[in-house]
Amino acid sequence: MSNTTGMFVLSARILHWLMAVLILAMLFIGIGMVASVSERHEWLIHIHKPLGIAILILAVLRLAIRLRNPAPPLPADLPWLQKLAAHASHWLLYGLMIAMPLIGWAMLSAGGYPVMLSDSLRLPPIFPTNAIAFAILRQLHTVLAMLLFLTFLAHMAAALYHGLIRRDGVLSSMTHRRKP
Amino acid sequence: MSDSPSSLFRMTPKRQAGAFLLIAAIVAAFALLFGYVGGWLAPHRLTPKRIVNQFQKNAGVFPGYRRNHAKGVCVSGYFEGNGNAVPYSMAQVFTRSRTPVVGRFAIPGSNPYAPDGSVPIRSLALRFTQADGQQWRTGMNAMPVFPVSTPQAFYAQLKATQPDPATGKPDPSKVAAFFAAHPEAAAFRAWAKTAKPSASFATESYHSINAFIFINAAGQRQAVRWVMAPVATDASHDIHKAGDPNYLAADLSQRLANGPLRWHLMVTLANPGDPTNDATRTWPADRRSIDAGTLVIDHTTPQESGPCRDINYDPTVLPDGIEISDDPLLPARSAAYAASYLRRTSEEAHLPGTTQTPTKPAPEATP
Structure with missing residues (x-):
């Protein structure tokens, strides 16, 4: 099964741009809420948790779509190192967008917190209460958030490089149908 | 791949440099905004860390214990x-x-x-x-x-x-x-x-x-x-x-x-x-x-x-x-308690970079 259209399928493109906005917002919300003591801290936390679960659900859906619909091949003349970086960063992004919400959920569970998505909607714990596990998961949540942000920057820079400099159809495979 | 090979060589060096600069500027803008929102580039904003640091300056660090x-x-x-x-x-x-x-x-x-x-x-x-x-x-x-x-x-x-x-x-x-x-x-x-x-x-x-x-x-x-x-x-x-x-x-x-x-x-x-x-x-x-x-x-x-x-x-x-x-004290309590909780549980977990032995208040009195 291979992709001959040169495009990602429509559902993949919609999910890509929707999640791009959600994940970027999530990174700024997360980093902003832990650096604030104002009421911002409260309302950002109240967005952070349900948004994280929404991203988890969308990421699983997206992974399923991606596995059923192969991505268009990269340009044949792309240096092998860039190809490797492209594949590695894509799978890293998939891994992080699934791992981050799960770590957040597990970390609150380990800290003994009720995992509240709203005033009344509570998720069950997915990790036993354990302060040491909390500390490890909580620090991991930060480290991986930084990694996710750096990967996003690299991903965006690479997309712009393909779109503005190489003009090789890689960026447009995620944006619009190109004229043949 | 009809339009490959790449159009790299079709751009003038000047335009290509401009495109690279534009990309670098966009990446830098995101990074700076992230640094600002995260507090690293906002030294005057009161953050939970700064509150907890001040507790430590006043009384020293007692690893594993609440900061207040x-x-x-x-x-x-x-x-x-x-x-x-x-x-x-x-x-x-x-x-x-x-x-x-x-x-x-x-x-x-x-x-x-x-x-x-x-x-x-x-x-x-x-x-x-x-x-x-x-x-x-x-x-x-x-x-x-x-x-x-x-x-x-x-x-x-x-x-x-x-x-x-x-x-x-x-x-x-x-x-x-x-x-x-x-x-x-x-x-x-x-x-x-x-x-x-x-x-x-x-x-x-x-x-x-x-x-x-x-x-x-x-x-x-x-x-x-x-x-x-x-x-x-x-x-x-x-x-x-x-x-x-x-x-x-x-x-x-x-x-x-x-x-x-x-x-x-x-x-x-x-x-x-x-x-x-x-x-x-x-x-x-x-x-x-x-x-x-x-x-x-x-x-x-x-x-x-x-x-x-x-x-x-x-x-x-x-x-x-x-x-x-x-x-306004309530969100601040929540944020500062979370920072204190992360520090003491990290000390309990012996994570790298954590204090493991009690310290005296800083700055230390000099004889």
Whole structure:
């Protein structure tokens, strides 16, 4: 099964741009809420948790779509190192967008917190209460958030490089149908 | 791949350099914005880290312990709701039922070995775990008001009371300057003037200090404050052993050996217009108060091994039916407690970069 259209399928493109906005917002919300003591801290936390679960659900859906619909091949003349970086960063992004919400959920569970998505909607714990596990998961949540942000920057820079400099159809495979 | 090979060579070097610059500028803009939102590029913004750092500057670091109210004991028991608060809050805890409670009596300060008589304030933190899995966490204090009403003023107070390296004590002129600039501290200071370090946790009242909002099943909102009012008022144990710096824990164990201790949860209902965003002022004394139930404490354990050790008593962890008010101290408490909790659990986990041996207050007095 291979992709001959040169495009990602429509559902993949919609999910890509929707999640791009959600994940970027999530990174700024997360980093902003832990650096604030104002009421911002409260309302950002109240967005952070349900948004994280929404991203988890969308990421699983997206992974399923991606596995059923192969991505268009990269340009044949792309240096092998860039190809490797492209594949590695894509799978890293998939891994992080699934791992981050799960770590957040597990970390609150380990800290003994009720995992509240709203005033009344509570998720069950997915990790036993354990302060040491909390500390490890909580620090991991930060480290991986930084990694996710750096990967996003690299991903965006690479997309712009393909779109503005190489003009090789890689960026447009995620944006619009190109004229043949 | 009809339009490959790439068009790299079709761009003039000048245009190509411009495109690279544009990409670099976009990446840099995102990175700078991230750094600003994250506080690294906003050195003047008050952050939870900066508050906790100031606690450490004032008193040193005691690894594994809370950064404030470090000295305390774990307790457990239950809360018996009587239904009186149900018209105001739909929280399960207020129904006629028993809710298990894990709590912690403590004294303020960052030193877990401070003598009990060194401060007149006692505190009580509680975690109620409702049958539906929702929790109510609260951290209460013996005084009815707080010295300041904003996190910024609290930080200024911490800075003003930082020990002077030369004397090991706060600089009186800085403390005086702080209180001159913060007349809102008057009510707290009047309380502190008459307050004496009590000989027992059992005979103290514990105030929510901050206002909260109760929400009933019809969605109606009612601003409240509460106080845990002690049933035990006897002073028979009030003569503590001279020289015992830990008399509070000893008194508590002794009392619990004779039976459980009780407090009534008295909820004060604000009138419309009563300020909910100012912890330095109490509401007029004629406000209605209801007895919402009884707290029964029947067990105590040292905090190093007790169930309260790993609980962050964040007062914004609330069940459906209670919400935070617009008091700006509440989000700050939540944020700073989380920072403290992460530091002490990271120390417990021996994570790299954590303090493992107690440090003296910085800067260290030099001979």
